[in-house]
Amino acid sequence: MRSIIAFITGGLFGSGLLISGMTDTTKVRGWLDIFGDWDPTLAFVMGGAIIPMAIAWILTRERKPVLADSFPDTSDTRLSKELIIGSILFGMGWGLSGLCPGPAMASLSFGGMTGLGFFAAMLVGMLLAPRARAALLRGQAS
Protein backbone atom coordinates (compact mmCIF):
# COMPACT_ATOMS: atom_id res chain seq x y z
CA MET A 1 0.00 0.00 0.00
CA ARG A 2 2.82 2.41 0.88
CA SER A 3 4.38 1.68 -2.51
CA ILE A 4 1.10 2.45 -4.29
CA ILE A 5 0.91 5.81 -2.48
CA ALA A 6 4.56 6.45 -3.41
CA PHE A 7 3.83 5.62 -7.06
CA ILE A 8 0.86 8.02 -7.13
CA THR A 9 2.97 10.69 -5.42
CA GLY A 10 5.72 10.24 -8.01
CA GLY A 11 3.20 10.42 -10.86
CA LEU A 12 1.69 13.67 -9.57
CA PHE A 13 5.15 15.10 -8.81
CA GLY A 14 6.34 14.34 -12.36
CA SER A 15 3.14 15.69 -13.93
CA GLY A 16 3.44 18.90 -11.92
CA LEU A 17 7.08 19.36 -12.92
CA LEU A 18 6.25 18.88 -16.61
CA ILE A 19 3.13 21.09 -16.60
CA SER A 20 4.84 23.88 -14.66
CA GLY A 21 7.72 23.93 -17.16
CA MET A 22 10.38 22.97 -14.62
CA THR A 23 11.75 20.22 -16.86
CA ASP A 24 12.70 22.99 -19.33
CA THR A 25 16.12 24.27 -18.33
CA THR A 26 15.61 27.61 -20.09
CA LYS A 27 12.89 28.43 -17.53
CA VAL A 28 15.09 27.57 -14.58
CA ARG A 29 18.08 29.46 -15.97
CA GLY A 30 15.73 32.33 -16.80
CA TRP A 31 14.70 32.50 -13.12
CA LEU A 32 18.33 32.48 -11.96
CA ASP A 33 19.36 35.08 -14.56
CA ILE A 34 18.49 38.06 -12.39
CA PHE A 35 20.25 40.64 -14.56
CA GLY A 36 19.00 39.18 -17.84
CA ASP A 37 15.55 38.45 -19.21
CA TRP A 38 14.22 37.35 -15.81
CA ASP A 39 11.55 34.62 -15.87
CA PRO A 40 9.38 34.54 -12.71
CA THR A 41 7.75 31.15 -13.44
CA LEU A 42 9.75 29.27 -10.79
CA ALA A 43 8.44 31.57 -8.05
CA PHE A 44 4.87 30.66 -9.03
CA VAL A 45 5.73 26.95 -9.01
CA MET A 46 7.32 27.23 -5.56
CA GLY A 47 4.43 29.31 -4.24
CA GLY A 48 1.84 26.94 -5.71
CA ALA A 49 3.56 23.93 -4.17
CA ILE A 50 4.03 25.52 -0.75
CA ILE A 51 0.30 26.25 -0.26
CA PRO A 52 -1.01 22.62 -0.12
CA MET A 53 2.18 21.55 1.63
CA ALA A 54 1.73 24.13 4.41
CA ILE A 55 -1.84 22.88 4.96
CA ALA A 56 -0.55 19.31 5.11
CA TRP A 57 2.00 20.27 7.80
CA ILE A 58 -0.79 21.86 9.87
CA LEU A 59 -2.79 18.64 9.51
CA THR A 60 0.14 16.63 10.91
CA ARG A 61 -0.23 18.33 14.30
CA GLU A 62 -3.10 16.34 15.69
CA ARG A 63 -2.84 12.98 14.01
CA LYS A 64 -0.60 10.18 12.80
CA PRO A 65 0.21 9.26 9.20
CA VAL A 66 -2.36 6.88 7.69
CA LEU A 67 0.26 4.26 6.80
CA ALA A 68 3.10 4.93 9.24
CA ASP A 69 3.75 5.27 12.96
CA SER A 70 5.06 8.80 12.99
CA PHE A 71 5.78 11.90 10.96
CA PRO A 72 9.36 12.79 10.00
CA ASP A 73 11.64 13.95 12.80
CA THR A 74 12.06 17.70 12.28
CA SER A 75 13.99 18.44 15.46
CA ASP A 76 17.31 19.12 13.68
CA THR A 77 17.68 22.89 13.33
CA ARG A 78 21.50 23.11 13.08
CA LEU A 79 22.83 25.32 10.33
CA SER A 80 25.79 23.05 9.71
CA LYS A 81 28.75 23.53 7.42
CA GLU A 82 27.47 20.63 5.28
CA LEU A 83 24.12 22.35 4.80
CA ILE A 84 25.69 25.61 3.65
CA ILE A 85 28.51 24.20 1.51
CA GLY A 86 26.26 21.48 0.06
CA SER A 87 23.64 24.05 -0.91
CA ILE A 88 26.26 26.27 -2.56
CA LEU A 89 27.65 23.31 -4.59
CA PHE A 90 24.12 22.25 -5.54
CA GLY A 91 23.26 25.83 -6.59
CA MET A 92 26.35 25.98 -8.80
CA GLY A 93 25.40 22.74 -10.54
CA TRP A 94 21.81 23.91 -10.84
CA GLY A 95 22.92 27.17 -12.44
CA LEU A 96 25.28 25.38 -14.82
CA SER A 97 22.73 22.86 -16.04
CA GLY A 98 19.28 24.20 -15.16
CA LEU A 99 18.36 20.83 -13.66
CA CYS A 100 17.77 19.73 -10.08
CA PRO A 101 17.16 16.11 -9.02
CA GLY A 102 13.34 16.03 -9.48
CA PRO A 103 13.22 17.41 -13.04
CA ALA A 104 16.35 15.41 -13.95
CA MET A 105 14.33 12.23 -13.28
CA ALA A 106 11.01 13.52 -14.62
CA SER A 107 12.64 14.34 -17.99
CA LEU A 108 14.52 11.04 -18.38
CA SER A 109 12.06 9.69 -21.00
CA PHE A 110 12.43 12.67 -23.33
CA GLY A 111 15.72 14.32 -22.31
CA GLY A 112 17.90 12.39 -24.76
CA MET A 113 21.53 11.45 -24.23
CA THR A 114 22.45 14.68 -22.48
CA GLY A 115 19.66 14.15 -19.94
CA LEU A 116 20.88 10.61 -19.29
CA GLY A 117 24.45 11.88 -19.00
CA PHE A 118 23.41 14.46 -16.41
CA PHE A 119 21.49 11.84 -14.43
CA ALA A 120 24.47 9.45 -14.45
CA ALA A 121 26.85 12.22 -13.31
CA MET A 122 24.39 13.16 -10.54
CA LEU A 123 24.37 9.56 -9.27
CA VAL A 124 28.18 9.52 -9.24
CA GLY A 125 28.13 12.81 -7.32
CA MET A 126 25.75 11.27 -4.78
CA LEU A 127 28.14 8.35 -4.31
CA LEU A 128 31.02 10.78 -3.71
CA ALA A 129 29.06 12.75 -1.08
CA PRO A 130 30.13 10.65 1.95
CA ARG A 131 33.79 11.34 1.08
CA ALA A 132 33.12 15.04 0.68
CA ARG A 133 31.35 15.02 4.07
CA ALA A 134 34.29 13.26 5.72
CA ALA A 135 36.70 15.80 4.24
CA LEU A 136 34.55 18.67 5.50
CA LEU A 137 34.37 17.24 9.02
CA ARG A 138 38.16 16.70 9.07
CA GLY A 139 38.59 20.34 8.12
CA GLN A 140 36.31 21.33 10.99
CA ALA A 141 38.26 19.28 13.55
CA SER A 142 41.68 20.67 12.71
Added chain:
Amino acid sequence: MQIEWVYGLFGGLIIGIAGSILLLFNGRIMGASGIIGGLVDGSGRTRARENIALILGLILAPAVFVWGAGMTGETHLINNWAVIIGGGLLVGVGTRLANGCTSGHGVCGISRLSIRGIVATVFYIAAGAATVVALRYVGGMI
Protein backbone atom coordinates in the same frame (compact mmCIF):
# COMPACT_ATOMS: atom_id res chain seq x y z
CA MET B 1 4.43 34.93 -20.75
CA GLN B 2 1.16 35.37 -18.87
CA ILE B 3 -0.07 31.87 -19.59
CA GLU B 4 3.26 30.47 -18.44
CA TRP B 5 2.88 31.58 -14.86
CA VAL B 6 -0.62 30.08 -14.80
CA TYR B 7 0.90 26.74 -15.83
CA GLY B 8 3.61 27.32 -13.24
CA LEU B 9 1.08 27.90 -10.47
CA PHE B 10 -1.09 24.95 -11.54
CA GLY B 11 1.90 22.61 -11.85
CA GLY B 12 3.17 23.86 -8.50
CA LEU B 13 -0.16 23.07 -6.81
CA ILE B 14 0.02 19.50 -8.18
CA ILE B 15 3.57 19.17 -6.80
CA GLY B 16 2.35 20.41 -3.42
CA ILE B 17 -0.57 17.97 -3.42
CA ALA B 18 1.87 15.16 -4.25
CA GLY B 19 4.06 16.13 -1.29
CA SER B 20 1.00 16.36 0.98
CA ILE B 21 -0.16 12.85 0.05
CA LEU B 22 3.27 11.35 0.79
CA LEU B 23 3.47 13.20 4.12
CA LEU B 24 -0.06 12.45 5.36
CA PHE B 25 -0.14 8.80 4.22
CA ASN B 26 3.43 7.52 4.39
CA GLY B 27 4.74 10.07 6.89
CA ARG B 28 7.60 10.99 4.61
CA ILE B 29 9.10 14.10 3.06
CA MET B 30 8.96 14.25 -0.73
CA GLY B 31 12.58 15.10 -1.38
CA ALA B 32 13.83 14.01 -4.79
CA SER B 33 17.51 13.93 -3.82
CA GLY B 34 16.89 11.91 -0.65
CA ILE B 35 14.71 9.37 -2.45
CA ILE B 36 17.16 8.66 -5.28
CA GLY B 37 20.23 9.20 -3.07
CA GLY B 38 19.02 6.69 -0.50
CA LEU B 39 18.75 4.09 -3.27
CA VAL B 40 22.17 4.90 -4.71
CA ASP B 41 24.20 4.76 -1.49
CA GLY B 42 22.07 2.17 0.30
CA SER B 43 21.10 4.47 3.19
CA GLY B 44 17.42 4.13 2.27
CA ARG B 45 17.49 0.34 2.08
CA THR B 46 14.47 -0.22 4.32
CA ARG B 47 12.42 2.08 2.09
CA ALA B 48 13.81 0.79 -1.21
CA ARG B 49 10.50 -0.52 -2.57
CA GLU B 50 8.52 2.63 -2.10
CA ASN B 51 11.45 4.77 -3.28
CA ILE B 52 11.58 2.78 -6.52
CA ALA B 53 7.77 3.06 -6.88
CA LEU B 54 7.94 6.85 -6.47
CA ILE B 55 10.73 7.21 -9.02
CA LEU B 56 8.86 4.99 -11.49
CA GLY B 57 5.81 7.26 -11.18
CA LEU B 58 8.03 10.33 -11.50
CA ILE B 59 9.50 9.06 -14.79
CA LEU B 60 6.38 7.36 -16.22
CA ALA B 61 3.79 10.14 -15.78
CA PRO B 62 5.72 12.72 -17.84
CA ALA B 63 6.51 9.96 -20.37
CA VAL B 64 2.78 9.34 -20.83
CA PHE B 65 2.09 13.06 -21.27
CA VAL B 66 4.88 13.51 -23.80
CA TRP B 67 4.82 10.24 -25.74
CA GLY B 68 1.13 9.37 -25.27
CA ALA B 69 -0.64 12.73 -25.20
CA GLY B 70 1.75 14.67 -27.43
CA MET B 71 2.71 17.31 -24.89
CA THR B 72 5.96 19.11 -25.67
CA GLY B 73 8.79 17.81 -23.58
CA GLU B 74 11.91 19.83 -24.23
CA THR B 75 14.70 20.13 -21.70
CA HIS B 76 16.85 22.50 -23.82
CA LEU B 77 19.79 21.13 -21.86
CA ILE B 78 23.03 22.77 -22.96
CA ASN B 79 24.93 20.63 -25.48
CA ASN B 80 28.26 20.85 -23.73
CA TRP B 81 29.37 17.65 -22.03
CA ALA B 82 31.76 19.39 -19.64
CA VAL B 83 28.88 21.49 -18.30
CA ILE B 84 26.51 18.50 -18.17
CA ILE B 85 28.92 16.24 -16.28
CA GLY B 86 30.20 19.04 -14.04
CA GLY B 87 26.65 20.19 -13.29
CA GLY B 88 25.47 16.65 -12.54
CA LEU B 89 28.39 15.95 -10.18
CA LEU B 90 27.83 19.23 -8.29
CA VAL B 91 24.07 18.63 -7.99
CA GLY B 92 24.69 15.07 -6.75
CA VAL B 93 27.37 15.92 -4.15
CA GLY B 94 25.70 19.15 -3.05
CA THR B 95 22.19 17.85 -2.49
CA ARG B 96 23.44 14.87 -0.47
CA LEU B 97 25.79 17.01 1.65
CA ALA B 98 22.99 19.49 2.31
CA ASN B 99 20.52 16.62 2.77
CA GLY B 100 17.98 18.12 0.40
CA CYS B 101 17.22 19.94 -2.83
CA THR B 102 14.49 22.11 -4.32
CA SER B 103 11.73 19.70 -3.31
CA GLY B 104 12.96 18.65 0.14
CA HIS B 105 14.41 21.93 1.45
CA GLY B 106 12.50 24.23 -0.89
CA VAL B 107 8.91 22.97 -1.02
CA CYS B 108 8.70 20.71 2.05
CA GLY B 109 11.04 22.79 4.26
CA ILE B 110 9.83 26.33 3.58
CA SER B 111 6.18 25.23 3.94
CA ARG B 112 6.78 24.35 7.60
CA LEU B 113 9.06 27.39 8.08
CA SER B 114 12.09 25.15 8.68
CA ILE B 115 15.15 27.30 9.31
CA ARG B 116 17.38 24.73 7.59
CA GLY B 117 15.10 24.64 4.54
CA ILE B 118 14.98 28.42 4.26
CA VAL B 119 18.75 28.88 4.69
CA ALA B 120 19.53 26.09 2.19
CA THR B 121 17.14 27.62 -0.36
CA VAL B 122 18.69 31.09 0.02
CA PHE B 123 22.17 29.64 -0.54
CA TYR B 124 21.38 27.44 -3.55
CA ILE B 125 19.41 30.17 -5.29
CA ALA B 126 22.19 32.72 -4.62
CA ALA B 127 24.87 30.27 -5.85
CA GLY B 128 22.74 29.38 -8.89
CA ALA B 129 22.14 33.03 -9.80
CA ALA B 130 25.84 33.86 -9.36
CA THR B 131 26.76 30.92 -11.62
CA VAL B 132 24.31 31.89 -14.37
CA VAL B 133 25.39 35.52 -14.26
CA ALA B 134 29.09 34.53 -14.31
CA LEU B 135 28.55 32.15 -17.24
CA ARG B 136 26.55 34.60 -19.26
CA TYR B 137 28.49 37.78 -18.70
CA VAL B 138 32.00 36.57 -18.01
CA GLY B 139 32.19 33.28 -19.84
CA GLY B 140 29.67 34.02 -22.58
CA MET B 141 28.81 30.32 -22.57
CA ILE B 142 25.02 30.30 -22.50
